[in-house]
Amino acid sequence: MKKLSVIGFITAGIALAGCSDIRREPGAVYMPDMAYSRAFETYAEKDSAFFTSDPSDGSGKIFYNNKPVEGTISRGEELPFSVAKDKLGDSANYVASKVITSPLTAPLAGKDSIEAERLYLVNCGICHGAKLDGNGPLWKDGSGPFPAAPAMLVGKAQYENMPEGQMFYSVTYGKNLMGSYASQLSRKQRWQIIRYIKDKQLAKKAAAAPAPAETVVKK
């Protein structure tokens, strides 16, 4: 009897110690064939016995790399950027990109302006600051984790005078320590953000300029 209770106590102890709230396994499902997709879902791993992502693979496998056919332009998207990325240590194309003009020439208004602001705050504000002052939460006057100071988009002549095409080059291919945003933002979104920056720069200039420069047409 005593032996039994000792054994029982130890097993109970082990069972209790084995209990944990941390759930590392997803658990079972009722009907796996209904729960798990038979069709290929996003991010699903493809069976390498049937699929290949190498177009030059001559083994008769199905070629599929999740990407649209080269040159495809989705509806409503802007035309591709005609300037290629510079080779390492070269800046010829960066300079050449100055002449490219933005498809958005008029200042943004209404819905477009709200959308551009949202895109800026989500993608750029983290470094360049919500006020475009180059002091976002990742920099914080040098106390943030990012090692390089982001460009001060409003208030520095270098960026206020930068042509839109060159800004587009930087956003598309990256510049210095800034990475490429081509995977995150469509061309249209990139142009919208650049237009938004230009609008803010112009607004700052207009505010700084003396009163006679004000030629607002009243409706």
Next chain:
Amino acid sequence: MTHIRRNAAKLTFGLVFTLLVSISGNLYAQAPNAKNGEALFKANCTSCHKMDAKVVGPALMNAAERWGDDKKLHAWIYNNVEFQKTGDTYATNLVKEYNGAAMSVFAGVLKPAEVDDVIQYIKEWKPVVVVNDKPTPGGGGETDNTLLFGILTLILAVITFVLLQVNSNLKKLSDDKEGMPAIEPVSFWKNKSYIAFGAVILFIVGGYYLAQGAIGLGRSQKYQPSQPIFYSHKVHAGINQINCQYCHIGVYQGKQATIPSVNICMNCHMGINEYKGKEKLYTAEGTEVNGTNEIQKLYKYAGYTVGQPWDASKATPISWVRIHNLPDHVYFNHAQHVVAGKVQCQTCHGEITKMDEVYQFAPLSMGWCVNCHRNTQVQFKDNGFYSIYEKFHDKIKNGTMDSVITVEKIGGTECQKCHY
């Protein structure tokens, strides 16, 4: 003869060079001011340079000593393109080391005297000794009372049992006293009322757990898998305030919120190669995690070596473990909920900004979906998505319909909304 001539040429070049520099120096004859230099440095240099670490350009601590000659360094900063033409070996090697990355020309941006200020600042700069303040201990978490209640119940049950035994013993004693014939005592595991009681308890408790287990099949609330890289949402989205949509770009555009590509990680981690946050990182089990090692794991996937230019085409995808899984027979679209429905991420995913390791916050059961559709009020006015509900808008306007519109009212609980 030619030897002398070459030397003479070198000498004259040197003379002219020093003359030029000294003239420009004389024009602004002032002692270089490190404080002014600091401001200039912060405004003009920090986007590529740091004192104690290589960023885009070299670390500048001891730069003056490395150059050996302030005048050369001055000329380099002022106009590095012109200076490279002199064929200086240090400059040539420097350009080679950085794969020809071009430094901005500061002629016209900075005055020569200002360049001196910057050099003075670089010379005077010393690393700040950081006094390590004690890290806050890993969150103690809320106390769970279930165990306490369980123990209390057990103790009460034991007391009841003991009291029942005492009661029967006392009864037996009093019966003996009164001379009543003693009934043959029945041991309690053979006592029918005890057995019946036990059976009922077992039925209720067992039934409860059976039902719970059956309901829980196919649901993975609190599922918290170990990921290939210990990526802390708390550090990224919480402390560093990165917007969810910075990485989950698809959430506004389509069904999937999308998992970020390595490129998105590298947008920041090309620069950030160490974890220096004050908060220590812990796994759910409480083991401490070295953040810098985790960043190194990312570099392995990205095919990136610190200090080298990164070739994005060499990156391999990271196989993150999917946490939120809806069965295939349910349709769910992120964009519809976030854009048209204006639902916050946290409503379904919990306080992501406080999670080191993400777990599934919501049960993702049908009851949970339907409840939310019944209770959630839709922002109906000024919402482009609902502008086609003309009858509704008219009815609200003339008062025949309540302006509170839930998802249910616009068909949010119809079967075929999600199952088709």
